[in-house]
Amino acid sequence: MGKEGSLERGLMTQGSESRKEAARPTPLLTPKTTIKIGTWNVRTMYETGRTAQVAKEMRSYNISLLGLSETRWLQAGQLRLATGEMLLYSGHTEDGAPHTEGVAMMLSQEAQRALIGWEPVNSLIITAKFATKKNNINLNVIQCYAPTNNDAEEERKDDFYQRLQAVLDKRRNKLKDITLRMGDLNAKVRADNTGHEEKFRRLWSDVRVMRGADVSSDHHLLVMSARLRLKKYSTNTNPRKRFNVGLLKDKDIQTSFKLNLSNRFQPLQELLKEEDTDIENQWQQVKKGWLDTCEEVFR
Incomplete structure (x- = not known):
């Protein structure tokens, strides 16, 4: 067992921790197209061949964006796979840190074209922002991995939820944006969106557990369908009266x-x-x- 064997890592190129393009990003969420977003506790990606295995399952289920928990990678960075996927990851950054925790997002080429930027918050939280079809409305995705009750001190758990709340509050200040929080919370895999119920109809549908997906993890892949559904509002503030x-x-x-x-x-x-x-x-x-x-x- 070792950190991504030299063969697999040699098939990747490392990039920066943020992405800014002169061209307008291609929308990830649109009213006409349904995409799939997933989240998965893979238990570890600190093994030769594990990243390629995760990417294969992602393609098999036609997932555009896949959040990953417990990757066990150190530092933060961006990797591009030979098969076209991009991996954004965030782990422990201190010297001599153990290969524990770690979160990441694996992006299809479709999601890469929509990526506006991303932030490795710490070894438990990573965020990314994507463009949507609606002008001035972005999709903020937060992948997190909460310390479990078994191995976490109360102070560490409190710190995690405080950081997560700070990240959520920062995104909620962007009144027009949509925020999706997903990942492991107290050993329960979940995904939900926050705010904007008055502007958007239900964004997520057909949430399923994919028991057939296999990367030697005792956790199952969770996949949901997503489409930008906007509520229609009348622009006529003085409607014409009709008489019989x-x-x-x-x-x-x-x-x-x-x-x-x-x-x-x-x-x-x-x-x-x-x-x-x-x-x-x-x-x-x-x-x-x-x-x-x-x-x-x-x-």
Whole structure:
């Protein structure tokens, strides 16, 4: 067992910890296309061939973005696989640190084109931002791995949740963005989105546990379908009223309508004779007379 054997690491190239492109990123979430996002505790990627194995399962299930927990890699960085996937990882950075914990995100080429930037927070939290089809709305993904009750001190667990809350609060300040939190929380795999229920319909659907995925982990791969679903709002702040003019077939209602309209327009005719009354004001008075008559007769 060793940290990514020389053959596999030789098939990768290392990049920087952030990505900025002059060209606009290609959207990852759109209203018309459904993508798959997954999260998986792989137990370790500190073995020769394990990264390639994870990438193979990712392609097999057609996953665009895969969050990984317990990778056991040290430091933080960015690797590109020979098969086209990109791995963003975050682990312990102190000297002599053990190969424990560690989080990562594996990106398909589709997700790479949508990547705006990413941040390795610590060995338990990593974040990435992706473009969506909606202008000025980004998708923030937070992959985390909470210390388990068995091997974590209370102080360390408290520190984890404080850091996670700080990351969430920072993303919530971006009022238009969507935030997806996923990963291991108290040994329970979960994924959820936070905020914007008033702007977006349910983003995630068809959440499934893929028991057939195998990387020698005792945890199962969790996959969800995602699509940008926007609620529709009417831009008409003054909708036109509709009246049941069919009621005018009734002779009594027809007589009442004519009388009501005549009574309203008789004083209006005197107003229209005034020279200082502009055309816009005249039109508003005429319109008001018709609407008031309709509301009175057809109510």
